[in-house]
Amino acid sequence: MRQNDSLFDQIEKKTNVKQEDLMKLVQSLNGADFQDENTVRKVIKDVSRLAGKSVSRKQEDELVKAVMNNNVPLDLASLSKWFQSK
Numbered sequence: 001m002r003q004n005d006s007l008f009d010q011i012e013k014k015t016n017v018k019q020e021d022l023m024k025l026v027q028s029l030n031g032a033d034f035q036d037e038n039t040v041r042k043v044i045k046d047v048s049r050l051a052g053k054s055v056s057r058k059q060e061d062e063l064v065k066a067v068m069n070n071n072v073p074l075d076l077a078s079l080s081k082w083f084q085s086k
Helices: 002-015 019-029 037-051 057-068 076-084
Strands: none
Touching (some): 019 037
């Protein structure tokens, strides 16, 4: 369990997101229907709030469309490039 704690400590230091908040987010995603637009919008708002970053309506619309069409890359390098292009 100490290794997991260390991982969460590192995440908290880099993101300023507390372990409890991250765990709540993960639990809310468990079983979430990512083909439901309202669910996807709620997740985007929750993540942006946790990250302390604002997301414009245009960005939110683009993210919703990408998620619902399964156009979100899954590997870290592609995901990073994808976000830089938005």
